[in-house]
Each structure stands twice: as structure tokens, then as C-alpha cells.
Amino acid sequence: xxxxxxxxxxxxxxxxxxxxxxxxxxxxxxxxxxxxxxxxxxxxxxxxxxxxxxxxxxxxxxxxxxxxxxxxxxxxxxxxxxxxxxxxxxxxxxxxxxxxxxxxxxxxxxxxxxxxxxxxxxxxxxxxxxxxxxxxx
Numbered sequence: 691x692x693x694x695x696x697x698x699x700x701x702x703x704x705x706x707x708x709x710x711x712x713x714x715x716x717x718x719x720x721x722x723x724x725x726x727x728x729x730x731x732x733x734x735x736x737x738x739x740x741x742x743x744x745x746x747x748x749x750x751x752x753x754x755x756x757x758x759x760x761x762x763x764x765x766x767x768x769x770x771x772x773x774x775x776x777x778x779x780x781x782x783x784x785x786x787x788x789x790x791x792x793x794x795x796x797x798x799x800x801x802x803x804x805x806x807x808x809x810x811x812x813x814x815x816x817x818x819x820x821x822x823x824x825x826x827x
Contacts, residue, residue: 696820706736709748714820717812721787722746732789751789754827755781757806758788762799775799779824781808794825801826 696711710733713720721732725745729738732751737744760779766772777793779802789810793802807827814820 707734710734711820713748713750714812714822719751719789719810719812719822720748721751723749730785730787732787751810752783752787753809753811755783755789755808755810757802757804757808757824758782759804760793760802777802779808781810781824789822789824791822791824794823797824797826 696714707722710720720734721730722734722736723730723746724738724741724743725747726743727738727741729740730749731739734746734748736746738746758780760777762775762777763773764775766774766776776795777797777799778791779793781789781791783789791810794811808824809827810822811825812820813823
């Protein structure tokens, strides 16, 4: 599967980390880890920014973390005009590993708090596009 299946609107079909989308189809959210120095990345990278190696492997992201920060968008860029308002946040898993995503629609904006326990899950849209979202723990 190519990268064109990722997200609400994909602007690229080819990438060296396209396997990320295959993992989403399997219900997994994966990052990459450098085989030489052990640095972990999310979103996935094809090359290590730490030691410049291109020897990368995949690892499954933790399912639970804490919401580090969030914001609610009242407007959207091209291709996402029908989406606002929506809330996005950063999940901290510890050891420098973080994930940025939208919060699930079933989380009321007034219930969102910095430091709250959250989970991350895969998401399949009605049109077949794949992504991931932050949900209540």
C-alpha cells in the first residue's frame, strides 16, 4: 500500500516510509528506530538525524501516554475545510517519544486537560483513508 492512503488528504504517494500505512491497516501505529544508535522517531523517518545512518527498523508505538498540550482549530487548510472545529494534541510517552494527532470526536473540548491519560488508536475514515487519533484512556 502506498502513502496516498494516509490521512484525510494525502499530498504524496511515494515515500521511503510507506510501510507506515501498511501498519495502520493492520491496526498498528509504528515509528522507526535507528539500528546503529537506537534513536526512535515518530513520525517515522527513513534516515537517522542523530548518526545519519539509513539503517532503520520499525517499532510499535506505546498505546498509552499523557496529553502534553492541545489546541482547537477553528479553521483548516485546503482539503480540510469541512473539518473545523477540531482539537489536536501532543502525547508524551516518556523518554522523548511524542506523537501529534487529532483528538477523537467523542472527547468533549471541555473535558480535555493537560496531563490527562490518553491512548492512541488507528482510524479508518469512510473513504478508506487511514490515520490515527488520540482517545480517552
